[in-house]
Amino acid sequence: MTTQTRRPQPPPDVKRRCHRCQGSGRADCPICKGTGKVVTGADVNGNPLFGDCSGCFGLKHSRCPVCSGEGYV
Ligand SMILES: [Zn+2]
Ligand SMILES: [Zn+2]
Numbered sequence: 001m002t003t004q005t006r007r008p009q010p011p012p013d014v015k016r017r018c019h020r021c022q023g024s025g026r027a028d029c030p031i032c033k034g035t036g037k038v039v040t041g042a043d044v045n046g047n048p049l050f051g052d053c054s055g056c057f058g059l060k061h062s063r064c065p066v067c068s069g070e071g072y073v
Contacts, residue, residue: 018067025071027064031055 017023028034032053040051052058063069 015070015072018064018071018073020066021064021071023071025064025067025069026061027066029053029056029060029062032060034060036060 018025021027029036032038032055036053036056036058037050038053039048041049043049053060056062064071067073
């Protein structure tokens, strides 16, 4: 007496590597474009002055916006 109804198995909860950051969870900082520095002004000779990026604090990267830094989605 088996009245089992065969329901399709849900796909296993496999997380896929983020296509944006390739699993690193990091992305180039959009503010400094991954350089870690931003131009903060110019000196008296007109040469640009650089300072640490305020977006990434000089780390050059920020959390991946696609996977929220997890590296997998
Ligand atoms: Zn930055
Ligand atoms: Zn990502």
